[in-house]
Amino acid sequence: MEYTVRKGKKYKARIKLGWIESFADNGMLADKFRFIGFVEVIVKGNGGERIAEGRWMLDDASADLPSQVVEVIELDEA
Numbered sequence: 001m002e003y004t005v006r007k008g009k010k011y012k013a014r015i016k017l018g019w020i021e022s023f024a025d026n027g028m029l030a031d032k033f034r035f036i037g038f039v040e041v042i043v044k045g046n047g048g049e050r051i052a053e054g055r056w057m058l059d060d061a062s063a064d065l066p067s068q069v070v071e072v073i074e075l076d077e078a
Contacts, residue, residue: 001065003072005056010040014071015050021068022048037061 005011017024026043029050033041038054045051053075065072 002062003065004060004062006060006074007056007058010053010055010075010077011038012073012075013052013069015045015052015068016070017048017050017068019048026050 015029026045029052030041030043033043033052033054037056037058039057041052041054043050043052
């Protein structure tokens with residue numbers, strides 16, 4: 001599934017991890033989001049289900065989502 005992120009927007013992703021991946025800590029997952037360009041990253045949860053939030057500050061971009069990312073929503077900032 002392809003998804004487009006837009007500069008300055010904040011996103012929330014629901015992540016489902018496999019058995020081995022579920023041993024990763026939230027800091028490691030947050031680092032992966034930072035590596036691809038997100039800032040203000042927060043990852044919550046444990047085990048196989050996590051929620052990540054972050055802001056995209058680079059130019060608009062589209063890419064295929066990894067299979068572990070099962071839902072992405074753009075957050076309203078009221």
